[in-house]
Amino acid sequence: NAGVMQNPRHLVRRRGQEARLRCSPVKGHSHVYWYRQLPEEGLKFMVYLQKENIIDESGMPKERFSAEFPKEGPSILRIQQVVRGDSAAYFCASSPAYREETQYFGPGTRLLVL
């Protein structure tokens, strides 16, 4: 079984550009989570989605960041007008049926903003 897939693995953007990060959950998983890891920090929760619904986005910056998990296709984390402080590793995780279950993580996308 394929695990959580994320692409691209590495993304370089200049300040002001947009970054789109994609996540395909484990087949059959309907819950997706996004986390951000800054240098020397643990992972920080950003957003929790189910198909076509945002369940909790309490960890997401209020501006420039958005996430979706459409009925078909991968989950997308979108960062508009990137700034240097957005440089980080972004991890996606999925779980089968409910939030408290084990989350399975993807390899992450390393975003570098020049």
Next chain:
Amino acid sequence: AQSVSQHNHHVILSEAASLELGCNYSYGGTVNLFWYVQYPGQHLQLLLKYFSGDPLVKGIKGFEAEFIKSKFSFNLRKPSVQWSDTAEYFCAVIRGGGADGLTFGKGTHLIIQP
């Protein structure tokens, strides 16, 4: 807001030494607890988890952890480490009944010297 503390950010041990990594969390309600490991160049993998029942849980590769509710702790142990255990270890908590994701500690970078 809940938080997770990992006491040691860097640990260096010799092969065959015993390991204990500390983890404390701040939330007073029902929690599920996890230890994840990230080997060099790889993504986060689940080592072990506690949901309920026996507070001593066993995971992969000879690791175990003990949940002590009165101390809000979930320390990770291994009686005899190997060089291949060199990795970053993360403790994580998810609170029951909430809507957000995992709360992670900052991680412990473990180096095993041959």
